[in-house]
């Protein structure tokens with residue numbers, strides 16, 4: 001796709017997200033706040049489906065994984081030990097002409113010289129390190145002693161609680177800890193919609209193992225994670241696995257894969273899978289003075305476990321799901337009239353609303369009552385939308401646009417007006433094919449559950 005087509009596609013996606021209630025600018029009525037976003041009624045359902053499925057796959061369905069939920073603010077000593085206080089920074093330059101601030105590594109370049117993307121000036125300050133951690137103070141006194149940071153990643157909580165979790169869960173290596181939670185980075189230039197935000201959510205795994213298994217398990221997790229993306233509707237063909245060469249990896253990492261998705265704004269990282277050796281636990285042993293070793297009671301060996309870290313972004317994946325699902329197609333009705341159908345082709349598992357339920361006519365009490373009965377039947381099990389306004393075709397289009405995979409219509413057959421054979425059956429219409437089938441109301445719940453679980 002050409003650059004223009006991609007820009008246009010992204011604009012349509014952003015506009016749809018706002019129009020239908022997926023994503024809003026944070027604090028919009030006050031002019032917004034750069035790098036912060038709110039998820040509306042549909043966005044929050046999409047994100048919840050994604051996080052729930054990740055949790056199910058990586059925690060509930062496995063014997064070798066447990067979960068945790070750490071605090072966002074931790075003892076500052078954690079960030080000294082991890083190296084974040086010292087080195088978690090981006091090179092920042094100021095434009096002396098327009099006073100704009102930019103990340104040096106993102107500056108455009110012409111004839112070998114970098115220039116300001118705002119005003120084109122080449123009068124830039126030398127780069128200086130800007131720490132990306134948000135600062136605050138715990139307690140009423142704003143002193144150096146009370147300085148705290150909003151966590152820039154969820155990972156550290158899993159390292160510092162390693163021993164508690166090992167002792168209480170009685171797991172043997174290899175085993176992992178999983179966590180989903182907010183993280184914060186004071187990005188110099190937030191950009192690409194929700195992709196690079198200052199507040200975001202992560203889904204991280206720390207998978208602890210013996211050193212001899214580290215490389216093998218890194219490849220194992222790469223495969224697991226690619227399967228996961230496939231199972232939520234992002235095919236392998238759309239993900240580029242970037243095997244990071246040694247000179248670009250962190251010095252302690254023996255292997256790192258970046259999983260990049262082809263967003264309309266370019267290939268961008270969805271997830272990193274890093275074999276971090278024993279770096280993190282060793283640092284915390286050094287700084288806390290506490291023993292975080294593992295004792296293998298079969299081999300009688302005592303050692304610091306190595307770790308493989310699959311780290312994914314919730315917001316990035318949600319955005320990838322929307323970008324992957326977005327489609328426009330020209331459809332022609334029976335009278336030969338063409339129109340553009342906007343449809344989000346979400347995997348039914350991820351779709352914010354699973355089923356639309358419509359009475360054919362809103363002024364026919366028996367139809368409305370039956371439709372509401374079906375809504376009540378489905379609601380304990382899935383998100384359902386009831387809609388009685390406008391013609392059926394229009395109601396289908398409204399659901400297509402938010403990615404609802406199935407719609408059922410209650411008509412005169414359902415209430416037995418055309419004979420007993422079709423009584424208590426409904427029309428079930430599938431989003432992608434637009435095909436309709438007749439299905440007994442009694443089978444509806446299980447039929448849908450099979451498709452969405």
Ligand SMILES: [Zn+2]
Pocket residue numbers: 095096097098099100116117118119120121
């Ligand atoms: Zn400038």
